[in-house]
Amino acid sequence: MSMQLIDKYFARSVFIIATATIMLAFAEGFVQLFGSSLIGHIYSAGRLLELAATLLVFVMVMLLRQIRDELRAR
Secondary structure, eight states, X not given: OOHHXXXXXXXXXXXXXXXXXXXXXXXXXXXXXXXXXXXXXXXXHHHHHHHHHHHHHHHHHHHHHHHHXXXXXX
C-alpha cells in the first residue's frame, strides 16, 4: 500500500467521524431543549461542533496536500 492510498482512506474516515459528530451535536442540541441528554452532559452541543470543525480542518489540510502532490506529479 502506498502512502497516498493510506492518506486518502484516513482522510475519508476522519471525514465520516466529523460528520457523525456534527449529527450527534445537532441531536444533542435538540434533546437538550427538553432537559435531557444523549451523552450524559459530558460534552455540550457546541463543544461537539468545535470538535467536528477541528476534524474538518484537518481533513481539508490533508486534501490540499493530496492536490499539491498530484499537481507536482504532472
